[in-house]
Amino acid sequence: xxxxxxxxxxxxxxxxxxxxxxxxxxxxxxxxxxxxxxxxxxxxxxxxxxxxxxxxxxxxxxxxxxxxxxxxxxxxxxxxxxxxxxxxxxxxxxxxxxxxxxxxxxxxxxxxxxxxxxxxxxxxxxxxxxxxxxxxxxxxxxxxxxxxxxxxxxxxxxxxxxxxxxxxxxxxxxxxxxxxxxxxxxxxxxxxxxxxxxxxxxxxxxxxxxxxxxxxxxxxxxxxxxxxxxxxxxxxxxxxxxxxxxxxxxxxxxxxxxxxxxxxxxxxxxxxxxxxxxxxxxxxxxxxxxxxxxxxxxxxxxxxxxxxxxxxxxxxxxxxxxxxxxxxxxx
Numbered sequence: 013x014x015x016x017x018x019x020x021x022x023x024x025x026x027x028x029x030x031x032x033x034x035x036x037x038x039x040x041x042x043x044x045x046x047x048x049x050x051x052x053x054x055x056x057x058x059x060x061x062x063x064x065x066x067x068x069x070x071x072x073x074x075x076x077x078x079x080x081x082x083x084x085x086x087x088x089x090x091x092x093x094x095x096x097x098x099x100x101x102x103x104x105x106x107x108x109x110x111x112x113x114x115x116x117x118x119x120x121x122x123x124x125x126x127x128x129x130x131x132x133x134x135x136x137x138x139x140x141x142x143x144x145x146x147x148x149x150x151x152x153x154x155x156x157x158x159x160x161x162x163x164x165x166x167x168x169x170x171x172x173x174x175x176x177x178x179x180x181x182x183x184x185x186x187x188x189x190x191x192x193x194x195x196x197x198x199x200x201x202x203x204x205x206x207x208x209x210x211x212x213x214x215x216x217x218x219x220x221x222x223x224x225x226x227x228x229x230x231x232x233x234x235x236x237x238x239x240x241x242x243x244x245x246x247x248x249x250x251x252x253x254x255x256x257x258x259x260x261x262x263x264x265x266x267x268x269x270x271x272x273x274x275x276x277x278x279x280x281x282x283x284x285x286x287x288x289x290x291x292x293x294x295x296x297x298x299x300x301x302x303x304x305x306x307x308x309x310x311x312x313x314x315x316x317x318x319x320x321x322x323x324x325x326x327x328x329x330x331x332x333x334x335x336x337x338x339x340x341x342x343x
Contacts, residue, residue, distance in 0.1 A: 018127045019045035024157050025077040025123055026192050041124035043075035047132065048094035050074055050087070050316045052105050052331040054114055057312075057322075059249050059302050061213035062116065062146060062169065067328065069114025069143070071105060072316070077124040078150040078184050080173070081272040082224075084257055087316045089121055091261070094316075095333035102132035105331050106141050112330055115212060116167060118146040123153045126160050133164045144214055151193035152186060158196060166215040168200040173222065175233040182275045194237065201245045206300075217246035218302075225254055226277035228288055239296050247300040252281045252289060255310050280308040 018024060019033040029039025036044045054067030062068045072085065074094030087093045097105065106117050117136070122129045133145055144166035151170035172193055174180050180189035197219055206216035219242060221234045231250075238248050256278050259266055270278075281289075286306040293303055314321040319332050329338045 024126060024154070026152060026154060026186070026188060027077055040079065041075045041077045042090075042092060043124055045128070046096045047102060047122075047125045047128045048074035048096045048333075049102075049105070049331075050094040050333050051321055051329060052109055053322070053327040053329045054109070054112060055118065055322075055327045057326045058118065058169075059218055059247070061208065061211060061247070062118065062167070062218070064115040064212040066113035066115045068116055068118040068146065069106070069109030069112075069330075070118040070120055070148075070327075071102075071109075072120045073122040073125060073129070075124055076121050076150070078152045078186060078189070080150070081183050081269050082254070082257065082276075082278070084255065084313055085121070085316070086257065086259060087314075093333065097132075099128065099131045099135050102129070103136035103139055103141070106132070106136040107139060108337060109330055110141060110143050112328075114143060116144040116146045117141070118148050118169070120148045121150070122147070123149050123157075126157050130160050130164055133161075137164070151196050152184070152189055153192065153196050155196060155199045158199065162203070166204070167213055168197075168204060168217045169220065170197050170200060170217070171220045171222070172197060172234050172238065174224075174227075174230050175237055176230055179224075179227070179230060179275065182272055194241075197246075198241065201242050206246065217242070218249050219246055220249045220251060222251045222254060223281060223285070223289060224276045225279050225281055225285065228285065231289070232292065235292055235296050239298065244299045247302065248298050250289065250293065250301065250303040252286055252304045252306055253312075254281055255313060256280070257313060281306060 021030050022033050027040045031037040031039045033045045050072045052071045055070040056063045056067045058068045074088045076089035083089050146167040147165045148169040175190045177187045181187035200217045207214045223231050320329050331337050
């Protein structure tokens, strides 16, 4: 059962807003004590052991406790798009994804809603959910809160965005991000050994890092930490997909966002930078590593107003906040 007391003076994440979300007060994440989601789909664009053959059953949770200024999912993470789901409804979405052949349940950006999501996962398992559950997060989390998910989550998919406190202060308003992210990742690796079935991940950790244009030194520092702390124990996923987003928001908010984005070069990754990334990959020689090929293309960016937020090649919709279950394809 969900511990509703955890919402009454919210210290669920490192923001420590201390608001009473049970009385509909909102802190940084802009969410109360319910869980809301924008869409659920079979996603074929995750790392190969996550998407595998049937696709990853991604559920995009509304709200966020980090608030990256370059967020591609800003409609749901920062602008409140989505629909409230009860514990039962969340469990039903999980089971429908399983029915359509999902390899796992992939919960995206749920760090601010751990108690109710834990209740939803538990309910789904009682009702017959048997595929692995993946926790896909920014890693701006507390270990004692993550422990609520013990026995419920099989795969951890955290980001390690930066080791630079000034960068995290400017881009996330979270100067302490490196501390919490690294502590959380170490805890995930310790509690969840890598287990594969062929090319499909059953349990373990994949740490993602998104290269930020013009910030090669930041990526060097992240890879250095990963090499010394998780190499051979977890997969590393090095991403070069940074894409400038056309944010739809009022001028004041947009100007503020752009001022923060001035810390990086808000553009596609260049060929020279990609060559540098490949040199780093060879130099660090990780035991388990994925990396993205360079693709300077913005057409993949999602629009969660649409019943199909992604391209048909990238995802198959199963549930959407506007229409509920979407039966647009057969298993």
